[in-house]
Amino acid sequence: SQQGEEDPQALSIQEGENATMNCSYKTSINNLQWYRQNSGRGLVHLILIRSNEREKHSGRLRVTLDTSKKSSSLLITASRAADTASYFCATDAGGGSEKLVFGKGTKLTVNP
């Protein structure tokens, strides 16, 4: 079963603009991760935010976590054509489970 649900399903922007993707989940978590997948390739880990953290930065990425709303957002600033990919959030399945469960993803297209 899917724990995370990304929104929007697809996003198309121009190079230089910011891209924001959201993830909602159902049960309490220990941490939340964001991954990126280029077409036809494996997933690459971007960032991990723990349940006691509210915001985390890595280069042009900014992730927020609101455990009261069971939601997270991924912001990519000053987007580039090379950022075109699908982005997934992943969480443990809750209830002390160690399963790593992914959402359905947001397909981001950055137009040059």
Next chain:
Amino acid sequence: EAGVAQSPRYKIIEKRQSVAFWCNPISGHATLYWYQQILGQGPKLLIQFQNNGVVDDSQLPKDRFSAERLKGVDSTLKIQPAKLEDSAVYLCASSVEVGAGVNTEAFFGQGTRLTVV
């Protein structure tokens, strides 16, 4: 550091045939995952190992899928017999040992694209 190795990269089989996928995780990683990703969807966890024990296999169709992890290192995933709906990319990933319900960063292989005709 060598990444997660998977083989084969591509496989085409007829329905009702059997197929096996192989995964070699990053050295020292105790946790190994197998995911099924159907085109346009997110990865679906099939089975998760901790060393050579199974953490979760609740979404593994056990009537046709099986997986093993020998000596807590390499793993194979088998489908027998295959159905048309098994067409997907099968992803293997590994991570350092997790505990007490806490996940860490997972490293993914390139995947095996299976087409069942």
